[in-house]
Amino acid sequence: MQFKCNETLPERGTHIALKAAGGGCQRGDGTSCGIVSNSATTPGDMTERGCTYAGCRGVVGGPVKDAIQLTHGPIGCAFFSWGYRPHLADTDFHMKYTFVSDMKETNIVFGGEKKLLQSIIEANREFPEAKAVFVYNTCATALIGDDGRDVAKQAEEIIGKPVVFFECEGFKGVSQSMGHHVGNETIFRQLVGSIEPEGDFSRTINIVGDYNIKNDIRTFEYLFEALGLKIITRFTGNVGVDELRIMHKAALNVIHCQRSATYIADMMHDKYGTPAINVTLWGIKHMSQALRDTAKFFGLEAEAEEIIERELAKIQPKIDYYRERLKGKTVFIYQGGPRTWHWIELLRELGMETMTAATTFGHDDDYEKIFEQISEGAMMIDNPNVPEIEEILTKRRPDLFISGNKEKYLAYKLGVPFVNGHTYDTGPYAGFIGMVNFARDMDKALHAPIWGTLRNRARPAPAAHHSAHGFAHGFEEAD
Numbered sequence: 001m002q003f004k005c006n007e008t009l010p011e012r013g014t015h016i017a018l019k020a021a022g023g024g025c026q027r028g029d030g031t032s033c034g035i036v037s038n039s040a041t042t043p044g045d046m047t048e049r050g051c052t053y054a055g056c057r058g059v060v061g062g063p064v065k066d067a068i069q070l071t072h073g074p075i076g077c078a079f080f081s082w083g084y085r086p087h088l089a090d091t092d093f094h095m096k097y098t099f100v101s102d103m104k105e106t107n108i109v110f111g112g113e114k115k116l117l118q119s120i121i122e123a124n125r126e127f128p129e130a131k132a133v134f135v136y137n138t139c140a141t142a143l144i145g146d147d148g149r150d151v152a153k154q155a156e157e158i159i160g161k162p163v164v165f166f167e168c169e170g171f172k173g174v175s176q177s178m179g180h181h182v183g184n185e186t187i188f189r190q191l192v193g194s195i196e197p198e199g200d201f202s203r204t205i206n207i208v209g210d211y212n213i214k215n216d217i218r219t220f221e222y223l224f225e226a227l228g229l230k231i232i233t234r235f236t237g238n239v240g241v242d243e244l245r246i247m248h249k250a251a252l253n254v255i256h257c258q259r260s261a262t263y264i265a266d267m268m269h270d271k272y273g274t275p276a277i278n279v280t281l282w283g284i285k286h287m288s289q290a291l292r293d294t295a296k297f298f299g300l301e302a303e304a305e306e307i308i309e310r311e312l313a314k315i316q317p318k319i320d321y322y323r324e325r326l327k328g329k330t331v332f333i334y335q336g337g338p339r340t341w342h343w344i345e346l347l348r349e350l351g352m353e354t355m356t357a358a359t360t361f362g363h364d365d366d367y368e369k370i371f372e373q374i375s376e377g378a379m380m381i382d383n384p385n386v387p388e389i390e391e392i393l394t395k396r397r398p399d400l401f402i403s404g405n406k407e408k409y410l411a412y413k414l415g416v417p418f419v420n421g422h423t424y425d426t427g428p429y430a431g432f433i434g435m436v437n438f439a440r441d442m443d444k445a446l447h448a449p450i451w452g453t454l455r456n457r458a459r460p461a462p463a464a465h466h467s468a469h470g471f472a473h474g475f476e477e478a479d
């Protein structure tokens with residue numbers, strides 16, 4: 001099975017597979033093994049992937065609310081990594097400001113180290129309340145060989161607070177996924193364990209791999225707290241630098257996004273022996289399981305059952321209402337990574353079926369989880385390009401497309417109901433109460449009156465007929 005748009009890109013066959021009858025895997029290149037993932041994009045392929053800097057600055061480091069977020073590079077790198085992801089916190093310093101060393105041509109010729117040092121000192125002077133300076137390297141400054149690590153060390157002595165240098169130059173790795181890895185390693189190496197607080201940490205957890213997109217934490221933190229647990233550190237939604245520094249004190253790491261943040265949990269396990277559990281905080285079954293697994297670790301099973309029962313009673317009538325309206329619909333989910341597999345079960349709980357599942361930068365373990373959960377006849381695709389997405393929407397005709405802002409207008413132009421799964425339409429979507437929001441947004445998208453209007457009244461634009469004023473007649477009503 002191949003897409004027509006890929007006739008000139010035969011390599012794409014290895015990134016596409018169908019779940020055949022009997023559960024076998026049928027790959028686009030005719031073989032039967034799993035699809036190829038986390039590999040370099042073929043030249044000429046219109047990928048939607050981001051770079052390593054985007055994964056580090058935009059995803060892992062960027063949400064830290066009281067650090068100066070400083071890009072060492074051309075100003076455009078700072079602009080395009082700022083303000084596009086609603087990783088909210090209880091303050092907005094990290095959302096409001098971005099900093100950049102603003103490398104110009106002469107700096108590229110003569111080196112930018114002095115300018116970087118100046119930028120750090122100046123930013124810190126303007127915002128002395130910041131707890132640290134995070135410096136992100138870019139392609140340009142890496143290629144000219146600026147020693148940002150050394151500058152960070154010098155700056156640290158001058159300003160007297162941590163200056164964390166991320167070696168996340170854009171060209172490293174094949175996607176933003178490498179940036180997550182660099183972000184995890186750098187924060188672990190430079191911050192975690194640098195403060196040793198006293199106290200009893202026996203009933204504490206870290207929530208690892210949640211970024212508080214549109215206030216997701218409001219949907220699940222109170223549930224863990226109701227168990228009697230204290231959340232020490234969030235990695236990295238709504239987190240402060242000092243909380244990252246004491247992250248090693250928690251008794252358990254609860255890992256939500258298992259693409260962008262398992263690295264730090266693994267390193268904590270190796271160095272501090274911190275145990276970890278993998279959870280999904282979306283959907284009824286998964287959220288309940290997350291509470292049960294966390295509770296089991298602390299011997300709080302009875303409390304967990306009580307909380308789950310109480311919370312489900314609150315949402316069940318609403319879920320039943322939406323299930324009636326959503327059941328039987330088919331969905332194409334395309335997210336960056338694990339959200340795609342996190343949501344297959346949630347959609348089933350609402351009576352919907354995932355017929356196509358794709359990720360931008362998933363690894364083999366993500367695709368194994370997707371493949372396990374999709375039904376026979378469903379398709380999975382790695383790093384889909386824009387013409388492929390168009391072909392899926394027009395040929396496979398899902399009832400609903402759950403994706404991100406990059407695909408939103410394509411979906412609308414092709415008349416496919418759409419929900420924004422990355423930054424949420426009106427979110428938050430996690431936890432029990434978030435699932436009601438998610439279901440409501442899907443219902444709104446699917447049953448918006450515009451679809452009926454389009455079906456009944458829209459006409460395709462005629463090829464070459466223009467009115468006297470030069471406007472095409474295509475969208476006028478012909479009576």
Ligand code: CFM
Nearest residue numbers: 257259260335336337338339422
């Ligand atoms: Fe993890 Fe994320 Fe995701 Fe991700 Fe992202 Fe995101 Fe995502 Mo957009 S950290 S891998 S790099 S769950 S920004 S909050 S929604 S692509 S599937």
